[in-house]
Amino acid sequence: MEKNQAPAMKTYTKYLSFCTENKIEFILVTAQIEAAIKESGIKEGLCLVNPMHITAAVIVNDNESGLHEDYKRVLERLVPYNADYAHNVGEDNAASHIWRQFMGHQVVLPVTKGKLDFGMWEQVFYCEFDGRRQKRVLVKIIGE
Secondary structure: OOOOOOOEEEEEEEEEOOOOOOOOOOEEEEHHHHHHHHOOOOOOOEEEEEHHHHHEEEEEOOHHHHHHHHHHHHHHHHOOOOOOOOOHHOOOHHHHHHHHHHHHEEEEEEOOOOOOOOOOOOOEEEOOEEEHHHHHHEEEEEEE
């Protein structure tokens, strides 16, 4: 490599699979994301985590079950699951589409020295709003 040449950018892709027992679940995936970062060999960069389904989200927050229950209660109050939605003709998951938009579709995470560069309580969660079937999450790590 020449003196002023930047190191080559690398990418790494991994897919996580989920089939939840319940229609609505919050699944802690921090360890799986950390494992993917380690497998990638990337020391400095970014990690995109995308749920690949229009009825799921990925968020970063505290690993506290009361908070997860609060999310569900607030979402149900704002967008009731069993309300009469135009999308529900032949389906029953319109609320799950809207919940996903409120919670956020995907996250981009900082990678520093080969690890997630997080605050003390930050954790990554896969949020399922229309479960009980196979779903995938894309983990794409970009860096050097």
